[in-house]
Amino acid sequence: MHLLVIEDDARLVRVLRRLLTQDQHIVESATTAAEGLELARDVALDAVILDIGLPDRSGLEVARTLRADGSTVPILMLTARDAVSARVEGLDAGADDYLVKPFAYDELLARLRALGRRPPPRSSLHLAAGPIVLDEAERRVTVDGRDVALSQREYAILECLLRRPGQVLSRDQILDYAWPYGAALTPNTVEAYIHLLREKLGPEAAARIETVRGMGYRLRAG
Numbered sequence: 001m002h003l004l005v006i007e008d009d010a011r012l013v014r015v016l017r018r019l020l021t022q023d024q025h026i027v028e029s030a031t032t033a034a035e036g037l038e039l040a041r042d043v044a045l046d047a048v049i050l051d052i053g054l055p056d057r058s059g060l061e062v063a064r065t066l067r068a069d070g071s072t073v074p075i076l077m078l079t080a081r082d083a084v085s086a087r088v089e090g091l092d093a094g095a096d097d098y099l100v101k102p103f104a105y106d107e108l109l110a111r112l113r114a115l116g117r118r119p120p121p122r123s124s125l126h127l128a129a130g131p132i133v134l135d136e137a138e139r140r141v142t143v144d145g146r147d148v149a150l151s152q153r154e155y156a157i158l159e160c161l162l163r164r165p166g167q168v169l170s171r172d173q174i175l176d177y178a179w180p181y182g183a184a185l186t187p188n189t190v191e192a193y194i195h196l197l198r199e200k201l202g203p204e205a206a207a208r209i210e211t212v213r214g215m216g217y218r219l220r221a222g
């Protein structure tokens with residue numbers, strides 16, 4: 001894989017560079033957000049290993065900037081904090097997975113392999129239920145023609161529900177869909193995101209996402 005490591009800890013960069021190169025990866029590295037973004041724009045990468053704490057801008061901002069630029073490169077976020085909020089923040093900013101420091105090198109390799117297996121973007125398709133329309137090509141959601149700005153995870157959860165209209169989906173099924181790389185999140189995270197999603201969709205569309213007690217959620221299509 002052609003990798004970019006954006007990390008200001010020079011010692012960690014040296015170690016990662018040596019180990020990853022030994023494992024036949026091509027490694028670029030940057031010690032600031034600005035340098036990293038420039039490299040990410042210029043080089044065709046298979047994955048970015050991105051530290052959250054960088055001297056000029058946070059890794060979260062780097063992830064958001066890459067996604068805003070339309071980059072779909074898999075991002076593995078490195079975080080020093082194991083708090084749920086830190087993880088959700090990272091994933092919400094557009095990271096695909098995260099690793100808490102200090103981590104074992106084998107764990108890093110496993111995460112990179114998983115990112116490499118990521119399925120290609122799905123072909124263009126409109127999913128709809130009543131006033132809700134999701135355009136997969138443009139990653140755009142409208143309710144009664146009104147644009148609704150959703151975060152990446154809110155979008156994924158809505159997409160998951162729209163793909164199986166009328167079916168009850170458990171919180172675990174939704175977690176697997178919206179967080180496919182095994183992020184260690186709890187089903188409560190799904191509840192929090194469903195709450196945000198309903199608020200953004202507005203009352204009429206939100207009523208279509210039904211809570212099925214003790215089981216999960218169901219999108220009413222008809």
Ligand code: CA
Nearest residue numbers: 008051053054
């Ligand atoms: Ca750092």
